[in-house]
Amino acid sequence: MGKPDTKQKIISEALKLFSQKGYDGVTVADIAAAVGIKAASLYKHYKGKGDIFSAVFEEMKMRYAKQAESMQMHGSDAAQDEAVFSGISEAELIGRGKLLFNYFLHDEYAIRFRKMLTIEQYKNPESATLYAGQYIDEPLSYQGMLFELLTKSGGLLPENAQIMALQFYAPLFLMLLLCDCQPEREEEAISMVEEHIKQFCRIYKNDEMKNRR
Amino acid sequence: MGKPDTKQKIISEALKLFSQKGYDGVTVADIAAAVGIKAASLYKHYKGKGDIFSAVFEEMKMRYAKQAESMQMHGSDAAQDEAVFSGISEAELIGRGKLLFNYFLHDEYAIRFRKMLTIEQYKNPESATLYAGQYIDEPLSYQGMLFELLTKSGGLLPENAQIMALQFYAPLFLMLLLCDCQPEREEEAISMVEEHIKQFCRIYKNDEMKNRR
């Protein structure tokens, strides 16, 4: 059973190509060559090019669901999470932010999926929904929840937690986009992210009941 | 002389199509049909599909240069700008931010160019450079300069101006991306942007220095 599992390799190589050239820029012959077989042989595993794309897409959704689950702890019950996070500190926040950033920055699969979705997002509403959900809505809503808890526990200024999440997350995402299109500037991006997180904490930290109207 | 100016219409329609389906997803017949002529007639104006793309690209660069110039006032001499901006207020900052956001959000040409560049950025380094420059580097460096002046004049907390620019701009850009892929959520995005700007000003305002000046 030590099979090379061609079926899996096809979608892996297809994703690699789609993330560089986009669906229309890749031929079935390209995919086959990357896998190490002839184009006609692909049809033993998938019905056609569109079917390969769908399979890539489904795989992505599955992987994302798993990863999101592991990131947000098991069980998305907010009441339970409160117990876990109410004691979070600034240092933990920094660590968590950097961790998330580094995962999205370095995981080959995450990079390719993000690029592919970036390229394909305008072609159909399903891609757009997935893009918005994965890279905008879910991070914002998750981190918004975190900041909600932090402000309630008094560690941060009593500002709108959703906006705090936006201001925390958007710079991370922008630096991610920078690395995606100019990977040689990774170091610069990382340093910006670190400075951003530090400054964010400084700015939002509640220094002993600073009265604000 | 009331010519329809086909040559111009070609690149305009081509941009519209490229921004939806990407270069490889558009055929010369598609472009011709959008213009209202036959595919073969395109070759009276451009050497080929690649030539059309180049022309679109060049037009974009030209438009962008003009728009950047008008946005950043005439003459990009920092010393001159200081005289202009040193008296900027929070209200002006809000207004400026919203204005910029609304331009990028509603200008048909700006939208299409941004989408096209988003789709094409990974295919060649020139696109990547243009993307990074136009949507990351230039906004950050320009706004960084603004915040530099504002901090020096004492209106804002003495924090890193580059990071302030990142924290101010990145949320605007993220909301722009949201509108690009889900235009029906524009209202939501605008309200987020307004809240962001207000909160940003509150957070960064230097209360101690406020009564001086």
Next chain:
DNA sequence: TGAAAAAGCTAATGAATGTTAGCTAAGGAG
């Protein structure tokens, strides 16, 4: 007005691409 240039059209061409048909080799099950 009339000739030349510009811009359009139809038809054809050649290359690329997705897909199918049919053959062959490998390997597991009875």
Next chain:
DNA sequence: CTCCTTAGCTAACATTCATTAGCTTTTTCA
């Protein structure tokens, strides 16, 4: 061993697409 399924291959096909050739119409302008 034999049969049957699986997965590979070559060859062929139908389409689609970018591009060219050659003719016609429109516009320019001397």
